[in-house]
Amino acid sequence: TGLLVYNATGNGATMANANFSSFWLWNNRVLTAPEAALMYANPWAMFQSGAQKGFIKGTKVTLGSPAVVSNIIFYSHAAAGNLRLALYDNNSPKNLLWQSGAISNTADEAWITAPVGLGTPATLLLTPGIYWLAWQVDTTFDAPSYAAGASGDGFFISQSFGSFPAALSGAQSSSETWSEYFNYTLP
Numbered sequence: 001t002g003l004l005v006y007n008a009t010g011n012g013a014t015m016a017n018a019n020f021s022s023f024w025l026w027n028n029r030v031l032t033a034p035e036a037a038l039m040y041a042n043p044w045a046m047f048q049s050g051a052q053k054g055f056i057k058g059t060k061v062t063l064g065s066p067a068v069v070s071n072i073i074f075y076s077h078a079a080a081g082n083l084r085l086a087l088y089d090n091n092s093p094k095n096l097l098w099q100s101g102a103i104s105n106t107a108d109e110a111w112i113t114a115p116v117g118l119g120t121p122a123t124l125l126l127t128p129g130i131y132w133l134a135w136q137v138d139t140t141f142d143a144p145s146y147a148a149g150a151s152g153d154g155f156f157i158s159q160s161f162g163s164f165p166a167a168l169s170g171a172q173s174s175s176e177t178w179s180e181y182f183n184y185t186l187p
Contacts (some may be wrong), residue, residue: 043134052144056159056168058088058134059178067184069124072100072114074135074144075179076107081139085114087165087182090130093169097131098124105143125187133180134168136161145179153177 072085088094098121100114105147116124137143138161154176157168 003161008035014174016151036178052137052142053140054158054160056086056134056136056164056171057144057154057156057174057178058171058177059133059154059176059180060090061131061133063126063128063131063179065128066187067126068187069098069116069126069182069184070118071183072098072119072133073181073183074108074114076105076112077109077141077145078139078143079106079140080141080143081105081137082138082161082165083100083112083143084161085119086134087124088134088168089130090132093167093173094132096125096164096166096168099164100108105137105139126184133178133182134164135178136164147177147179149175149177151175 021109067089072087074083076083083105084100084102086099087097089097096118098116100119103112103114105112116122128157132155135144136159152173152175154174155168155171157171157178159165
C-alpha cells in the first residue's frame with residue numbers, strides 16, 4: 001500500500017499496490033520503459049519539466065504547393081535554455097530534411113526565427129505533401145506553446161538534446177500541436 005496524495009499538504013488515503021509491469025500512463029499517453037523508470041525513480045521529475053526536456057516533439061503540416069523555405073519559426077512562452085528545430089518528411093521512418101544548430105532561447109512570449117540558411121542544409125526546397133516540424137529544448141521551463149489537436153497531429157520520441165537523428169522510427173503519435181510554422185516562397 002502507499003499514500004495517494006490529493007494536495008500539497010499531504011492529505012491522502014491508503015491505496016493498494018498495483019502491478020505496472022505492463023504499461024504506465026502519464027499525461028494521457030503510454031510511457032516508454034525509460035520514461036516509466038524515470039517516473040518510478042522520481043515521480044515529480046516529469047511533472048516539473050512539463051515533459052519537454054529529453055524529447056523530440058513534432059507537429060504535422062500539410063503543404064499544398066512547392067516551396068522554397070526561408071525560415072522555421074517557433075513560439076516560446078519562457079526565455080530559458082536552448083532550442084533546436086528540424087523538419088522531417090512523412091515517410092516511415094521519418095527522414096530528416098533540415099535542422100538548425102542550438103539557438104539560445106531569449107524569447108519570452110515571442111516568436112523565435114531560425115533562418116534555413118543558417119541550418120543544415122543551407123537550402124530547403126519542398127514538394128507538396130505532409131511534413132513534420134520538430135523541436136527539442138534543454139530546459140525544464142515550460143517554454144513551448146501547445147494546443148490540443150486531433151489524434152495523429154503530433155509525435156514525440158525520447159531523445160537527449162543535440163543533433164536530430166537522420167531518421168525517426170518508433171515515435172509515438174499524439175494529439176499535441178505546437179506553435180511553429182515555416183515561411184516560404186514559390187519556386
